[in-house]
Amino acid sequence: LRPRYAAVDIGATKIGVAVGDESGISEKLVEATDRTRGPLGIVSQIVRMLRSLEHRGLRSIGVGSIGPLKISEGSIVGTPNLPFKEIPIVEPLMEEFKVPVRLINDCSAGALGEHVYGAGRGVDNLVYVTLSTGIGGGVIVDGHLLQGKDGNAHEVGHLTIDPYSELTCGCGCRGHWEAYCGGANIPNYARLLLRGREGFVGLLSELAGIDLGGLTTEIVFRAARLGDPTAQWIVEKIGEINAVGFADIVNVYDPELITVGGSIALRNQELILGPIERGITKHLINRRPEIMITPLGEDAVLYGALALAWRYQASS
Numbered sequence: 001l002r003p004r005y006a007a008v009d010i011g012a013t014k015i016g017v018a019v020g021d022e023s024g025i026s027e028k029l030v031e032a033t034d035r036t037r038g039p040l041g042i043v044s045q046i047v048r049m050l051r052s053l054e055h056r057g058l059r060s061i062g063v064g065s066i067g068p069l070k071i072s073e074g075s076i077v078g079t080p081n082l083p084f085k086e087i088p089i090v091e092p093l094m095e096e097f098k099v100p101v102r103l104i105n106d107c108s109a110g111a112l113g114e115h116v117y118g119a120g121r122g123v124d125n126l127v128y129v130t131l132s133t134g135i136g137g138g139v140i141v142d143g144h145l146l147q148g149k150d151g152n153a154h155e156v157g158h159l160t161i162d163p164y165s166e167l168t169c170g171c172g173c174r175g176h177w178e179a180y181c182g183g184a185n186i187p188n189y190a191r192l193l194l195r196g197r198e199g200f201v202g203l204l205s206e207l208a209g210i211d212l213g214g215l216t217t218e219i220v221f222r223a224a225r226l227g228d229p230t231a232q233w234i235v236e237k238i239g240e241i242n243a244v245g246f247a248d249i250v251n252v253y254d255p256e257l258i259t260v261g262g263s264i265a266l267r268n269q270e271l272i273l274g275p276i277e278r279g280i281t282k283h284l285i286n287r288r289p290e291i292m293i294t295p296l297g298e299d300a301v302l303y304g305a306l307a308l309a310w311r312y313q314a315s316s
């Protein structure tokens with residue numbers, strides 16, 4: 001029997017599982033996250049999903065998860081995006097499958113996936129950034145995956161852009177990058193930019209209501225793609241803030257390569273990368289790296305979790 005490894009991607013809205021080996025993913029399954037049955041419901045969903053894939057000869061399991069994590073306990077603790085205080089992951093999966101289980105932050109997994117399977121092969125200094133409901137990062141410096149004391153290094157979405165900002169982040173702080181450019185907050189930023197002009201903003205008023213009460217991130221980008229000048233201006237402003245965030249990352253970690261994933265970036269590749277390319281240089285002290293959309297698409301975290309599984313198994 002060929003050795004097989006399992007990968008799990010735990011997100012607030014979706015859970016993905018896969019099996020595979022050093023050469024890649026051979027089978028995968030994605031479902032909506034079951035938020036209705038408590039923390040153990042999450043675990044039993046993962047178990048059921050993994051059991052539905054070919055799992056004979058399973059050697060180990062790698063998990064990339066939304067944070068914050070407590071790596072020493074093998075659990076997710078107090079995540080703002082799921083209604084549970086603590087979700088134990090490592091213990092219950094170990095008991096169920098009788099194999100080693102290793103847990104890391106989903107963006108760290110994304111960076112590892114890029115390094116092992118993606119655009120970062122042979123690149124020892126790289127950062128993976130996800131622009132999605134929230135903003136996160138995973139970092140490899142000198143070939144080492146950086147993790148921090150609890151596994152929560154690189155919460156780059158919570159870098160402060162403006163401490164006096166009117167925009168409050170989901171974490172409760174003022175003026176974080178995510179408060180402007182996270183998918184959950186882009187409508188707030190757009191309404192701030194348009195304050196006093198509601199009802200006079202053409203297509204956006206048509207799509208989101210005269211007071212822009214129905215404004216969503218999807219509407220902003222859709223209107224921009226349709227050529228609406230107001231929406232394009234908002235997208236440019238979002239890009240100006242993203243350029244600051246990316247420049248901070250370059251100034252702190254000095255990567256050769258930044259790859260970008262997450263639903264907002266994957267669906268709006270040019271509208272996201274263009275303004276960053278144009279705006280980043282004026283904030284940089286370090287040499288500018290290559291910045292690109294991840295070739296692994298929505299599977300970057302799963303690939304990283306898979307790499308975590310066989311690398312860990314090999315070293316233990």
Ligand SMILES: [Zn+2]
Nearest residue numbers: 158169171176
């Ligand atoms: Zn924050």
